[in-house]
Amino acid sequence: MMRNKKDYKNCTAFVLIQTRKGFEREVGEEILKLDNPLVENLHTLYGEYDLIAKIKTNGAIELESFVLNDIRRIEGVENTETLIVSDKE
Secondary structure (H helix, E strand, O other): OOHHHHOOOOOOEEEEEOOOOOOHHHHHHHHHHOOOOEEEEEEOOOOOOEEEEEEEEOHHHHHHHHHHHHHOOOOEEEEEEEOOOOOOE
16 A cells, blocks of 8 residues: 555544444453553444544554554454544644
């Protein structure tokens, strides 16, 4: 996959997380246990998704790695959808 310089700038995203039924609490606890300061907030949701995490990274590559290698590997995570913030905070 081709990357450009824009990929290396600071990046804020919201990660929507679907869990297996009954795994909401366990997945949330595991996300908070990750030794990673990238997760700024984590909230439980009602609806299609079970959890939402606010993530701040140094860029798209770090975000991709965190979602694929950390969040998606937690037992009970069924699906994620990542929404990248387009405005600056």
